[in-house]
Amino acid sequence: MAITGNALDLSLIKRVLRYARPYRKIFFWSIVLTITLAVLAPLRPWMIEYTVDKYISVNDLRGLELMILLMFVALLLEVFVKYTHTFYTNVLGQSVVRDMRTDTFNHITSLRLKYFDKTPIGTLITRNVSDLETIGDVFSQGLIIIIGDILQIITIMLVMFYTDWELTLVVLAPIPLLMLATYIFKEAIKASFQQVRTEVARLNAFLQEHITGMSVVQLFAREKQEMAKFKTINGRHRDAHIRSNLYYSIFFPVVEIVSAISLGLLVWYGAKGVLQGVTSPGVLVSFLLYISMLFRPIRELADRFNTLQMGMVSAERIFKVLDTKEQTPDTGQHAPSRVEGAIRFDKVWFAYTDEQYVLKDISFSVKPGETLALVGATGAGKSSVINLLNRFYEINKGTIEIDGKNIREYKLESLRSSIATVLQDVFLFSDTVSNNISIRNPEISLERMAQAAREVGADNFIRKLPGGFDYNVMERGATLSAGQAQLLSFIRALVYDPAILILDEATASVDTETEELIQNAILRLMEGRTSIVIAHRLSTIQHADKIIVLDRGEIIEQGTHQELLKLNGSYKRLYDLQFNSSGVGSPAGSLRVPSGKQ
Template sequence: MNQETKSGQIFDLPTLRRLYTFVGPYKKQFFGLIAIILVSSVLAPVLPLMIKYTIDGPIAIGDYNELALMMAIMIGVLIVQGLVSFVNTYLSGWLGQYIIRDIRITLYEKIINLRLRFFDQTPIGRLVTRTISDVETLSNVFSDGMAAIAGDILQLVLIIAVMFYTDWKLSLISLSMIPLMLFSTYVFKEKIKDAFNEVRAAVSNLNSFVQEHITGMNIVQIFGSEETEYEKFEKINKEHRDSNIRSILYYSIYFPVADVIAAAGTGLVVWYGSKQILAQDVTFGTVTAFVMFIGLFFRPIRQLADRFNTLQMGIVSTDRILKLLDSNDYTENNGTYEPQTVRGKVEFKNVWFAYNEDEYVLKDINFHMNEGETIAFVGATGAGKSSVINLLSRFYDINKGEILIDNVDIHEYELTALRRHIGVVLQDVFLFSDTIENNITLGNPAITHDQIVEAAKLVGVHEFIERLPGGYQYNVMERGSTLSVGQRQLISFVRAMVHDPKITVLDEATSSVDSETEELIQHAIETLMQGRTAIVIAHRLSTIQKADKIIVLDKGEIKEQGTHEELLERNGFYANLYRMQYKEMV
């Protein structure tokens, strides 16, 4: 069964046990909530008993002093019940919000440490659902879950005990409608469970669809697919609407039915009780108390159906969240080597790599580069160029072989320390919806504004940034949409510069800009590479002719390597690529 639509077991003890481990930091509040629920359950039958005593005692004999005393006591009980209800509602909500905050933080921390392979295979919308909707569902587990269910059951037991203690015949009459109520509650529980499953699946589908299509809106509009995508969304949205209407229908049927059953029970008590009063077998106060008992008794039964579904949905959400938390698809960070700086010597030894098992995209890759050298990778799309830099930064782990930095295997480096020494400038620059300054520092408090300005001047973008409204405080909006491709790339150079990596990686950094911007970027590249080891991947062979070594990749294998002049003399792969580009330029 689809994970999005399957139902959970109400008493899935292993899942509940793990869920309640998040209660640990709030044990005092949790046990306080249980105590409040117990007090609320105990107080439930008190008021009917007091009314019975008042009707049969002070009112019957006309004792106004005792009547006033009883009224004062009942007002006090009502005030206490109100305070208990307030504390119960507030504390359960408070506890739920703090716990889901902790769960969401734990979940997000897990997500940001998962390897890129996981995100290649998992829709982003599903992760959004896990982090937002599923976690939000859990708040109800703590406010309307096990503790509340236990309180309702205890209240039922206490009320039944008091009822039978008061009058067993009236108790049997009062409870005669219980089988019908339990049957209708069971039917409702099963129907609403299915409806909730459909709603949850529809929400997940909506999240995935909207996230994916908003991200790819330029493709939708370029190919004129607005109408087609609108129709797809309309269909998904209709499924979401229909699922919610079904759940509304079941609620609109169940609660009136439950009210009718409760009213029937009340009618039976009044009918039988009236006969008993006339026969002087019971008092008027007893019948009045039983009418109140019925209201108190049937209300928890109606709530239990809702609470069981809440708990069931919470179990399903918890199960999905725990599966994500238990995922071991993350980059192992067992290394302990944390050098303050590296020289920048890089070596690949017999490296094999596959995104999918046995479908190798890199095959027996061997090369080395000394400190301060520049190596360029060229080749057709899919040759494996980007895979090389992904492996160097350990975004993916190799299947076989070794990758060394300064003669130390990269797996021996502490992961954050390793990536701190590698600066990457990608073709598709990602900027967050934030200020230019924050996009450059990425929240690193050690980077000062003066350092940012100095780096921007070296790259040649300081004047451009200063012309923007607010300068370095200009908000670039989501994905840097208010800036051009070239401007985003130049800012990414400043970002790499201020983090001062010893190894720089430039992936297709000039493939999507005009010639004027390319000149600026070429200046930025030269500035960034100065005194650093550099790996350059480019389609424009004119940008890498000065590289110390050029490596030609084809279908995951190194076909040639050497300088620009040496490779031209060989008249092989590189020479063919060069001649093809030269013809295109002519």
């Protein structure tokens, strides 16, 4: 489907309306109330016309009092219908927004990491928040209201023609000028709204990135430079809004001028008719009200149309996200209750972009319960191995197996629940300690979390926190030290009881005092599990069952620590560089493989 963002793009409107299907009753009553309002619109002017001609002109006070009472009843009825109509259309709009927001968020969480590598997070936030609010306005202030305004215009014009067709033709003479102005306004505001939404997305993306990375901005004293960039982006955002407001400031006076011309024609032609006795005073009075009621929806119709236009621009952007086909295919059916943990990479080739391979013909195997260490310079491909094992990215060539089965044959949830990854940069949500550990999994009890905390030696610091497991760690764990955040990630891994454990430089960001505590936690985590350890410090992996040295995406050496030292190759040079240059022989804190694995 070609999405253009045009307000009258029927295919786009139909797609938005599909989200209203579960709310058919509300939608139906919204339409019924819209038609009712259109029918009620000319009722009071007609009653005034009747009152002037039948009662006021003949000094009938009792009849006048009766008509005033009837007009009051009609007013109450119209107020009630308007209230109900406004309520239903807003309920409909917010219900649609809720469902679309749920679908959008669910779709975003299903996308592979490659999509997030090239899409600013602030842009996705804009899609899921402000763009969707604009779609809510399509129902509460746009589509249904436009239908109501058009029906009201048609109803009033029919009543006017029925009452006095000659006077109606005179009064409506300036309408073609208004139609021309409306068309020009519509085309101008369309481009303006598209620019507004683009600048909003840019502004959100800039703010999200710079607030998240504020420590970097301040560390390098870049406040003034980044402020200059922000002023530029904010200025473009302001200019886009000013342009849209400029079109409004031109259009609305034009509508008022046309309305004044129509009113002047009514006074001129209608008064002449009254003096000549061909037009009754009641008709003249009612036409004064009809003109006001006619031009109000015409003036607002352009505004409603632009609400619809803005909603369609937002819908175009949201459906572009929903139409993104970058999910990891979840077609596998294999979902064992527990995997053994045997891992095998067979001639694996992988590239993040095109054919710029970051892994080249990688082959290795790990038996259940063994520890594999990956060593190499930054960019050698170590983290790519982790990403591929979790199917965050898809390989270009070769196969990856767990327990003899291709990982594509596993259900995605089953595969990832069997693997726990502890990263160097621990991400914690702005939530309680318990929710950060369990990721809000109701199957993980507080008792289980407390037991895991004791096993990894983290219960002491958690008890000291105000509220213990109910303590809010704030965004990205800002209120915790790096070591404490790392310990929480170990507890998180332990409570999920994975068969395969991945440690990505898990001790790189902690102090020496905390490192020993973390080393003990690592030993507890590795017991009975297949482990892959990524390390720059060779002191942490000397007792691994197998060490693989990667260089530019290729395996250049593999073996045990002693075997690699005897090769006198890259591993030996890296070992000498880290230890001998500093006079360190066999550093403390090395990774001690649990008993039975050496």
